Amino acid sequence: MSFWDSIKAPLDISTNGQEIDSLFLYITAWNVFFFLLVITGLFWFSYRYSAKRNKKADYTYGNTKKQLLATLAIGAAVFFAIDLNITRMSNDDMLGKFWNFPGDEEDTIKVEVLAQQWMWNFRYAGADGVFNTEDDILTNHELHIPVGKKVEFRVTSKDVIHSFYLPNARLKVDAMPGRISRLWFEPTQTGTFDIACAEMCGTHHYLMQGKMIVHSQEEYLAWLGEAQTVANYANDNENIDNFWGWKWETNK
Ligand SMILES: [Cu+2]
Missing domain, CATH: 1.10.287 (Helix Hairpins)
Structure with missing residues (x-):
């Protein structure tokens, strides 16, 4: 280089x-x-x-x-x-x-983000479009999104203050316990990009490196379908750790 x-x-x-x-x-x-x-x-x-x-x-x-x-x-x-x-x-x-959030535009991709020492948790609402139900899709460290669609994130933290940082979208928002921060962007090209924590959050702060995989729309749907099948039998209603999500408040 x-x-x-x-x-x-x-x-x-x-x-x-x-x-x-x-x-x-x-x-x-x-x-x-x-x-x-x-x-x-x-x-x-x-x-x-x-x-x-x-x-x-x-x-x-x-x-x-x-x-x-x-x-x-x-x-x-x-x-x-x-x-x-x-x-x-x-x-x-x-x-x-x-701050001009896509709001409830039909095809906005909605992702809930939970930061914790030292991991990024991502949650998709699944087929029913409702968060915190059994068909939710959960991933760690890996964020899958389609190109050419608006993606809105709602971000919070389980423990200390972290910061959800997407260098390739020039975006950064604090993840704070007890508060939900918002962020949105629209990816223009496919590929794998970095997600980082931009707030010194403890000994293993450096481990909070995630990957953002921007798929083509078909690829994304294929991933979603696959993840959905897994979610349908993997999600366990009794397991409280699986249900950290919250209701997606509709607002603009
Ligand atoms: Cu962190």
Whole structure:
């Protein structure tokens, strides 16, 4: 892997990931611009006013009013033109896209996620579409989803705070005991991608590496069918560990 490849962001496989990437680039570009501006000034003034070229020091008390006004003007310009603009852009992305949940759209894939030390548990409602029933499909560490469909996650934790992180979708949400966090995205290509825990959650934090397998739609249905058969005889109503799910509240 070349140096440039090693510092490149992971492959973006989501419809909205580019919003994060472009915001990141935008902020980086402004940082580089101001960095160069300051560095240029620093070197230019050091050169121009070095002792060699200016034997005699120039004493000045400055002009408080003028300097104050200039400082305020530059500060306000940066704040309104750059900072507020970044806030507006991220706000638009948040409200318009990332928090614009698919809700009850018919073919949204719904997955409940339970984080625990040190594992990811995933739950699908199964054929009846209702969570916490006998035909639920449960997986550990492996998330199966179809390409081109919206997937909504409801995330919580069994013990400490974890963070459900999908680097290839530029998404991350805290998994907190007693609370349900939400996340959604739409994958644009098939393949196997990483799931990580982005919150230091104990000794074996590093073991919370899951796999997200994005299938073609046919492949996904085949997987689902197979998993369903297994679920139908494997799920045990008496086993409390199997029924950690919760009712999926419909809201937008
Ligand atoms: Cu964790």
